[in-house]
Structures are given as C-alpha cells and as structure tokens.
Amino acid sequence: MRAGLWFCVLVSFFWGSCLGRFVVEKNSLRVTSPKDLKGVYECAIGNFGVPQYGGTMLGFVVYPKANRKACKAFDEFDISFKTKAGGLPTFLLIERGDCYFTTKAWNAQKAGAAAVLVSDDKIEPLITMDVPEEEMGNADYLQNISIPSALITKDLGDSFKKALANGDMVNVNLDWRESLPHPDERVEYEFWTNSNDECGPKCNSQIEFVRNFKGAAQILEHKGYTQFTPHYITWYCPEAFSLSKQCESQCINHGRYCAPDPEQDFSKGYDGKDVVMQNLRQLCVFKVANESGKPWLWWDYVTDFSIRCPMKEKKFNKECADKVIESLGLDLKRIDKCIGDPDANEENPILKAEQDAQIGHDSRGDVTILPTLVINNRQYRGKLDKAAVLKALCAGFQETTEPAICLTEEIETNECLENNGGCWHDKAANVTACKDTFRGRVCKCPIIHGVQFVGDGYTRCEASGSGRCEINNGGCWKQTKDSTTYSACVEGVSNGCKCPAGFKGDGIKLCEDVDECKERTACQCPECRCKNTWGSYECSCSGDLLYMREHDTCISKKTTEVGWSFLWVIFLGLGIAGLGAYAVYKYRIRNYMDSEIRAIMAQYMPLENQAEVPSHFSHGHV
Structure with a gap:
C-alpha cells in the first residue's frame, strides 16, 4: 500500500496527475434560446485560461464548418470569430479529441472567440480539462490563454449542433457566481507549492506568480480580509527501500518525508532532501511569522529566497536562507527549533500535518497537482495569474463586503x-x-x-559614476581631524574607494594612518629625526643641519648660507656689468647721432666759421 502511494505521488510530481479523490470544479451554463433547450446545465471549468469567477458572460454559440476539433489555426481556413460592433460575443463549440485542450483554446482565442465550449466525445461524467506536461515547454503560449473554457456533456453538445443545423440561434450564459463559496466577509485560501526552482516552466510559473501576487496578498492579510496558508507536498519512501541510496538522498527523518531529485539525476546538483528541507524551512517561516502577527512575511521570504538563493547559482542552502530570514527581522532560533533534526528517526509534526492535509475533505478533493490554489475549500481552476487569482479571491467574499482592492488596483503596499x-x-x-x-x-x-x-x-x-562622491562620499571612508579632511572616494570611478597617500585599509570602512617613521619609509638618512603625523610625517635634522624633503637628506646650513652669498655676488656683478654696458651703449649712440646731425646741417646752411665761396661773374663788363 505504501509503495503504491509512493509511486502515485511521484507521478503527481513528474506528470501532474494521480489517482485520488479528484473533484471536478463546475460552473453553470444557462441556455436562453432556442425554447426547447432552455434550462440550466452543468459544465466543467478548464484548468487554464481565465474563468470569470463571481461574474457571468453572455454570448451565442457557433459551430465551425471546418477544423471542428480546433487542432489547427483557423486562419488556415480563412475563418474568424471576432465580435463585430454591437454584436454578442462568440462561444465557439468544438469537439474533443486529436489534440490537447489547451491547443483548442489557443486556436479559438487567436480566431477571436470569447469562450470555448468543448463537447465531450463520449457519454461519461464531466472531467477537468487540464494542462498537459508535454506542452509546458511553451510556457508563453499557455500563459497567454485568457478566454474561459468549459467542457459540456456529449448530449448537450449534440443538441447544440442539431439546433444550429436547423438554423436556430443558440444563446447561452456562462455563470461562475456560485463556483466559489462566499459565505462571509473573509476568504480562506491555500496555496500548494514547492521550493524547487529547477523543474522547468512550471516552477518558473509558480515563482513568477508569487512575486506578482505578493503585494495584493499582503494587503488582504494586513486588513484581515483573508486567511492564507501555504502547503507543501511530500511523499514517503517505502520501508523496503528506506536504506537505498535513492531514498537516503531524497528523504529526511529516515525516509518519512521525500521529494524528487530537482534535476532528475541522482549524480549531480541538489538532492530531493535539499528541497524537503527548504519546504520545511518555508513552512516554519510562515509558522513563526504567523505567531508573531505577521503571516504576510511568508510572501517576502519566498520571493527573496528565489531571487537571492537560486539553485543555478549554487546558493540553495541554509546559509543563504538564514541571511534572507535575518533581513526580514524574523527569529532565526525559533525557526531552527521548528525545523528540528532531519536525521532523527521520528516524525516531524510540521511535515506530518502537511501529508495529512493532502487528503481531500468536505467539498475539496485530494491535492495531487502542483501548483494548486484552494479558495474557500474549493480548488481554483484557471491560469495562475495575479489578476485572475485576485478576481477569484474577490468572488469568495459575501456580496457588498469586497475590500477596496477588489475594486481598484491603484494602491500601494507600504x-x-x-x-x-x-x-x-x-x-x-x-x-x-x-x-x-x-x-x-x-x-x-x-x-x-x-x-x-x-x-x-x-x-x-x-x-x-560621476558625482558619486557627493552622496555619502560614494560609500567610501572619510574622516576629519585637526581641521584636515581625508577621503578614500575616487571621483568618476565606479566602486572606486582607495585610501589616500599616508593611509592604508580597504577604503570603504577603514583607512588607518601609516606610521612612516615606524615603517622607515621616510627620514632614512642617518642625521634625520622623524615625527609621525595624521596622514603624513615631519622630518628634522640634528645640529646645524637642514632637511631636504625631496632628497630625504640633511645638509649643512653654513654651506647653504655660503652658497647663497656666492650667488648674490654673482648676481651683483652681473648687474654692474649690465649697467656699464648700457652706459657705453648710450654714449656711443649719442656721439653717432651728433655727427650725423652736423653733416646734414652743413649741407643746407653755412656755418659761422666757414670761408666765403668765390663768385664766377665780372661786374661792369658788357
């Protein structure tokens, strides 16, 4: 018996289905015409798309002339079901068989249908149209199905086809108002999930949902509108195999609580028991947070753990988990106590309660598929999407008691x-x-x-980048002492924290003054005397010696004075020589100018001491 259940739960992990008390969730389909079909019928809600929980949808039924199983795209047949202005939405009637339910719904949606009615191909009780694991490789395609789907009986489907063949208009109203109980002004819901992040698109979908839905969930819990409980599925190892390597690597508490290997390869990566331990830790986080009056912290922990501690980065461990727990202000010791000893040959009360809760009760069936959302003790059907789930939760409140979040998304979580x-x-x-x-x-x-x-x-x-030192000194060390400020921030360099000259350290938290005197990095000459200062040093020399910092040496003051006197004599001699040369230059220029002036004047006017020039003409001659 135990071996059979072990196999059954393994199937639920890898293929998403298992024998058990599975409850088909239903909604109503009311036919308003033709007259001979008027009445209310049951139909099964598809486990994909977006059921309109709490609401209704009116439309008319269309049975396509071709591609009646909707296994191909309708544009190949030049067929469209898009609603025209002022017209009723189209409910596409298609037949079961030949392809997946999700393929039928996706092709119908692309062709413009507002909803899908799948007619069963045999007489049997209604079943739930589920998402096949084989299709999970195309996560985008599945997540994009947004129209509701319903499975109807073969008899009702045949009646619709006959009426349409006779030219009758078939009007129907899909009604989800009673699909979820709504007894009072508080909604109770459970989320069956798993900490494994290496199971492909399904795991990615769970993680993405938790991140997206976290804010809305926490608001509802803060206000007391909802009571949320997380759950985790574990299986046990049959006693005949409890000592096997497979069970030892996949189980804790001597085979009582197990999970499949994340990579489905026992020789590499993480083991199933790593997943079980993280599942248990998440349950204990919720328990301690709930006892502290803050159950909503579970959403923070799970979200942050998936971001900070993924398997792909080899951080899926207790050390990383503890850092997340401490960042949220939770009591780590209480959580460790709750987890207990995974090597003990005894039951863990937390995980034992989880195994008991997997069994269905009242109107809820057994939990055999991950993820599963249970609202007011009814399993949610449809896409695991924030808007769709929020709408389903709001449908669980008694009329007129819905919180504000059900009316608007313009909110902040604070x-x-x-x-x-x-x-x-x-x-x-x-x-x-x-x-x-x-x-x-x-x-x-x-x-x-x-x-x-x-x-x-x-x-x-x-x-x-630029300007980083202006904000908290770029996160680098900075200190002022004796009116002098030193900083380790290097402007314009990302993460550039470097202790300035005269200091040593990491540049972030600490820069210590370097004792140049002690380390003998300055004042090394024999006559030098060194005095350390904050960020620098001072050197002096004994006797009549003078310290030359650039050469790190001492020289005689007298030598320096003689040297300067000699230089002054040279400068003075050069000055006198210059003045003499200038005087000679001026005297020679003056004489030259005087001689030139006399020569010019002699040509145009006689001088007083010059003899008269004799005349060449005779007076009195005719």
Missing part, C-alpha cells in the same frame, strides 16, 4: 515603512533600495540626484 522591507538602507545618507509597488515591495538600488546606485538591493548598494 511595505517599506517597516524595517525597509528587508532591503538595503543607508541611515547616514537616508537612502533605501526599498520601493513599494502594487505587486509588493522590490529591493532595487535607487537613483539619487542623478547618481545610480548599483548592487543586489538587499545587502549592498553603492553609488556609481
């Missing part, structure tokens, strides 16, 4: 007000990496006054 949301924070500069969004707080290094901070946002953020 998670940064307490403990900075577990993000990095610099008290000195009053800078934080915490940012509130509708999807919950995110830890992202900010931009302050045009300066970008870089880091992981949780434990480290440092100013980067």
Whole structure:
C-alpha cells in the first residue's frame, strides 16, 4: 500500500496527475434560446485560461464548418470569430479529441472567440480539462490563454449542433457566481507549492506568480480580509527501500518525508532532501511569522529566497536562507527549533500535518497537482495569474463586503515603512533600495540626484559614476581631524574607494594612518629625526643641519648660507656689468647721432666759421 502511494505521488510530481479523490470544479451554463433547450446545465471549468469567477458572460454559440476539433489555426481556413460592433460575443463549440485542450483554446482565442465550449466525445461524467506536461515547454503560449473554457456533456453538445443545423440561434450564459463559496466577509485560501526552482516552466510559473501576487496578498492579510496558508507536498519512501541510496538522498527523518531529485539525476546538483528541507524551512517561516502577527512575511521570504538563493547559482542552502530570514527581522532560533533534526528517526509534526492535509475533505478533493490554489475549500481552476487569482479571491467574499482592492488596483503596499522591507538602507545618507509597488515591495538600488546606485538591493548598494562622491562620499571612508579632511572616494570611478597617500585599509570602512617613521619609509638618512603625523610625517635634522624633503637628506646650513652669498655676488656683478654696458651703449649712440646731425646741417646752411665761396661773374663788363 505504501509503495503504491509512493509511486502515485511521484507521478503527481513528474506528470501532474494521480489517482485520488479528484473533484471536478463546475460552473453553470444557462441556455436562453432556442425554447426547447432552455434550462440550466452543468459544465466543467478548464484548468487554464481565465474563468470569470463571481461574474457571468453572455454570448451565442457557433459551430465551425471546418477544423471542428480546433487542432489547427483557423486562419488556415480563412475563418474568424471576432465580435463585430454591437454584436454578442462568440462561444465557439468544438469537439474533443486529436489534440490537447489547451491547443483548442489557443486556436479559438487567436480566431477571436470569447469562450470555448468543448463537447465531450463520449457519454461519461464531466472531467477537468487540464494542462498537459508535454506542452509546458511553451510556457508563453499557455500563459497567454485568457478566454474561459468549459467542457459540456456529449448530449448537450449534440443538441447544440442539431439546433444550429436547423438554423436556430443558440444563446447561452456562462455563470461562475456560485463556483466559489462566499459565505462571509473573509476568504480562506491555500496555496500548494514547492521550493524547487529547477523543474522547468512550471516552477518558473509558480515563482513568477508569487512575486506578482505578493503585494495584493499582503494587503488582504494586513486588513484581515483573508486567511492564507501555504502547503507543501511530500511523499514517503517505502520501508523496503528506506536504506537505498535513492531514498537516503531524497528523504529526511529516515525516509518519512521525500521529494524528487530537482534535476532528475541522482549524480549531480541538489538532492530531493535539499528541497524537503527548504519546504520545511518555508513552512516554519510562515509558522513563526504567523505567531508573531505577521503571516504576510511568508510572501517576502519566498520571493527573496528565489531571487537571492537560486539553485543555478549554487546558493540553495541554509546559509543563504538564514541571511534572507535575518533581513526580514524574523527569529532565526525559533525557526531552527521548528525545523528540528532531519536525521532523527521520528516524525516531524510540521511535515506530518502537511501529508495529512493532502487528503481531500468536505467539498475539496485530494491535492495531487502542483501548483494548486484552494479558495474557500474549493480548488481554483484557471491560469495562475495575479489578476485572475485576485478576481477569484474577490468572488469568495459575501456580496457588498469586497475590500477596496477588489475594486481598484491603484494602491500601494507600504511595505517599506517597516524595517525597509528587508532591503538595503543607508541611515547616514537616508537612502533605501526599498520601493513599494502594487505587486509588493522590490529591493532595487535607487537613483539619487542623478547618481545610480548599483548592487543586489538587499545587502549592498553603492553609488556609481560621476558625482558619486557627493552622496555619502560614494560609500567610501572619510574622516576629519585637526581641521584636515581625508577621503578614500575616487571621483568618476565606479566602486572606486582607495585610501589616500599616508593611509592604508580597504577604503570603504577603514583607512588607518601609516606610521612612516615606524615603517622607515621616510627620514632614512642617518642625521634625520622623524615625527609621525595624521596622514603624513615631519622630518628634522640634528645640529646645524637642514632637511631636504625631496632628497630625504640633511645638509649643512653654513654651506647653504655660503652658497647663497656666492650667488648674490654673482648676481651683483652681473648687474654692474649690465649697467656699464648700457652706459657705453648710450654714449656711443649719442656721439653717432651728433655727427650725423652736423653733416646734414652743413649741407643746407653755412656755418659761422666757414670761408666765403668765390663768385664766377665780372661786374661792369658788357
């Protein structure tokens, strides 16, 4: 019996299905015409797309002339079901078989259908149309299915086909208002999940949902509108195999609680017991947070752990998990006590309760598929998407008691007000990496006054680029002493913290003064005397000696004085020689100018001491 259950749970992990008490979730289909088909019928909600929980959808049924199983794209047949202005939405009636339900819905949506009605191909009780694991390789395609789908009986499908063949218009109303119980003004819901992040698109989808839905979930819990409980599936190893290598690597507590190998390869990577331990740690985080009056911290822990401690980076371990727990202000000792001894040959009360909870009760079936969302004790059907799940939760409130979040998305989570949301924070500069969004707080290094901070946002953020030293000195060391300030910040260099000359250290937290005298890096001459100062040093010489810093040596003051006197004599002699040369130069120029002036004047006017010039003409001659 135990071996059979072990195999069954293994199948649920790898193929998403298992024998058990599986409950088909249903909604109503009301036919308003033709007259002979009027009435209310049951249909099964598809486990994909977006059911309109709490609402209704009116449309008319169309049975395509070709591609009636919708296994091919309708544009190949030049067929469109897009609603025209003022027209009713199209509910496409298609037949079961030949391809996956998700393929049918996707092709119908691309062709413009507002909803899909799948007619069963045999007479049997209604089943749930599920997402096949083989299709999970195309996660984008599955996540993009946004129209609701419903499986109807073969008899009802045949009746629709006959009416349409006779030219009748078939009008129907899909109704999800009673699909979820809504007894009071509080919704109770569970999320069955797993800490494994290496199981492909399904794991990625779970992680993405938790990140996106976190903000809305925490608001609902803060206000007391919802009561949330996380759950984790584990299986046990049959006693006949409890000593096998497979069970030892995949189980804790002597084979009582196991999980499949994350990589499905026992020879590499992490083991199943690593996943079980993290599942248990997440349960204990919720338990301790709940006992502290802050159950919503589970969402922060799971989100931050997936970001900071992924398997791909080899950080999926207790050390990384403890850092996340401490950043959220939770009591680590209480959580370790809750986890207990995984090597003990005894039951763990937390995981034993989880195995008991997997069994269905009342209107809820057994939990055999991950992920599974249970709202007011009914398993949610549809896409694991923030908007779709939020709409389903809101449908679980008694009429007129819906909280404001069900009416608008224009809200803030205000998670940064307490403990900075577990993000990095610099008290000195009053800078934080915490940012509130509708999807919950995110830890992202900010931009302050045009300066970008870089880091992981949780434990480290440092100013980067130009202007970084203006903000908290770029995260580098800085100190003022005796009116002198030294800084280790290097402007314009990312993460550039370097102790200035005269100091040593990491440049971030500490720069210590270097004792140049003690380390004999200065004043090394025999006559030198050294005195250490903060960030520098002072050297002096004994007797009549003078210290020359650039040469690190001592010289005689007398030699220096004689040298300067000799230089003054040279300078004075050069000055006198210059003046003499100038006087001679001026005297020669003056004489030259005088002689030139006399020569010019002699040509144009006789001088007083010059003899008369004789005449060449005779007076009285005719």
